[in-house]
Amino acid sequence: MGHLNAADTTFVLISAALVCLMTPGLAFFYGGLVRHKNVLTIMMQSLISMGVVTILWVLVGLSLAYSGDTLGIIGDFRNIGLQGMQNFGMAPSHLYAPTIPFLAFFLFQVMFAIITPALISGAFADRVSFKAYLVFLVLWSLLVYIPFVHWVWGGGFLHQWGVVDFAGGIVVHLSAGMAALASVFVVGKRTQVKGQKALPHNLPFMALGAGLLWFGWFGFNGGSALAANGLAAVAFVNTNSAAAAGMVAWMALAWWREQKPSMSGALTGAVAGLATVTPAAGYVPPWAAVVIGLLAAIACYIAVQFRMRRDWDDALDVWGVHGIGGALGTILTGFFAVAAINGINGAIVGNWRQLGIQALGVLIAAVYAFVVTYVILKVINIFLPVRVSKEVETQGLDEALHGEIAYHQPAEKTEKATVPVAASRR
Numbered sequence: 001m002g003h004l005n006a007a008d009t010t011f012v013l014i015s016a017a018l019v020c021l022m023t024p025g026l027a028f029f030y031g032g033l034v035r036h037k038n039v040l041t042i043m044m045q046s047l048i049s050m051g052v053v054t055i056l057w058v059l060v061g062l063s064l065a066y067s068g069d070t071l072g073i074i075g076d077f078r079n080i081g082l083q084g085m086q087n088f089g090m091a092p093s094h095l096y097a098p099t100i101p102f103l104a105f106f107l108f109q110v111m112f113a114i115i116t117p118a119l120i121s122g123a124f125a126d127r128v129s130f131k132a133y134l135v136f137l138v139l140w141s142l143l144v145y146i147p148f149v150h151w152v153w154g155g156g157f158l159h160q161w162g163v164v165d166f167a168g169g170i171v172v173h174l175s176a177g178m179a180a181l182a183s184v185f186v187v188g189k190r191t192q193v194k195g196q197k198a199l200p201h202n203l204p205f206m207a208l209g210a211g212l213l214w215f216g217w218f219g220f221n222g223g224s225a226l227a228a229n230g231l232a233a234v235a236f237v238n239t240n241s242a243a244a245a246g247m248v249a250w251m252a253l254a255w256w257r258e259q260k261p262s263m264s265g266a267l268t269g270a271v272a273g274l275a276t277v278t279p280a281a282g283y284v285p286p287w288a289a290v291v292i293g294l295l296a297a298i299a300c301y302i303a304v305q306f307r308m309r310r311d312w313d314d315a316l317d318v319w320g321v322h323g324i325g326g327a328l329g330t331i332l333t334g335f336f337a338v339a340a341i342n343g344i345n346g347a348i349v350g351n352w353r354q355l356g357i358q359a360l361g362v363l364i365a366a367v368y369a370f371v372v373t374y375v376i377l378k379v380i381n382i383f384l385p386v387r388v389s390k391e392v393e394t395q396g397l398d399e400a401l402h403g404e405i406a407y408h409q410p411a412e413k414t415e416k417a418t419v420p421v422a423a424s425r426r
Helices: 006-033 036-066 102-120 130-152 157-161 170-187 203-225 230-258 263-277 287-308 318-337 351-381 390-395 395-401
Strands: none
Touching: 006 036, 006 102, 006 203, 036 102, 036 395, 102 130, 102 170, 102 203, 102 318, 130 157, 130 170, 130 395, 157 287, 157 351, 170 263, 170 318, 170 351, 203 230, 203 263, 230 263, 230 287, 263 287, 263 318, 287 318, 318 351, 390 395
């Protein structure tokens, strides 16, 4: 145990607030990319996670993720309801946060838990029942996200093997991306009216959301140092560098292919760079973060093109951006890490074992997230239809499910344009 440090505590609390801002940012990002008749629904799917997941983590989430260990798989119930944790008490030393209060650590962690399942909603946009989504939020958090936290950050078996993940390449992005892919196969494709395309209805919303995500990501990655120190500074620089490289590289790819620099493509590239550098932010030098951002744009761009050719209806490319980005970044951490930054050497300095461990961790996590998510959705569908009816889907989910609409004036007839959502990201 150390001593509480005011600067560290302030830094982590501010970082938690920044990560909190990312969920409304995600709501705007996704909201801008769907059709006008479904904008409230997709935004609600992000925002309601702030309520449901917070309660879940107060009751059992934090305890199962970080209290004790059962066979390297899950924690226990000793801190259920945050029992035994005083407002001014320090986090247990195994949480790598000896200088901040336990509740500061809890608040930071719960913000990660909130946004992760919300990311998945972009894959099944326009077609999932809100009731089923609420059940999914709880079950997926309990059966996928919380175990992942324990495996990687809470002393579980992947941590014991030596897998490193600074801010959530496996825990957040890979888990959400593979869950998104599973949902595509269970839920099925969107119903399209003949002659209409599922176009983004408000790209300025997307731009606002991307800006909020980029801003909040400094807390996401930098705050994962859990102290106001040099490691946090490295993570801040790496976060910005990878986002910038991803933005420029994706824009260049789209420009070369489509002869025009797409704003939606550039913003998607920035998010790809951010997602990919997340596991590496506190382990690699800044020059490597630029390389990671460039590789992220290339790999995620190719993944999106592959998804389109396979006709998988991942509406907002959660798998292609977050799943592939999280996997790539976790593996590249094992390549570019240098011990001078955070005690871990990668293949670039001769430690090829770390690269292999990272790849194995990615494989195990990807398979688990995909299979368990697939089963969760299938089971939910037995008791509660996951997908809305064709009539509701055609009418729009906002009015049918929530009794509200985003716009009370006639919407512009953008759906008759010829460029689909996915093409706007190419």
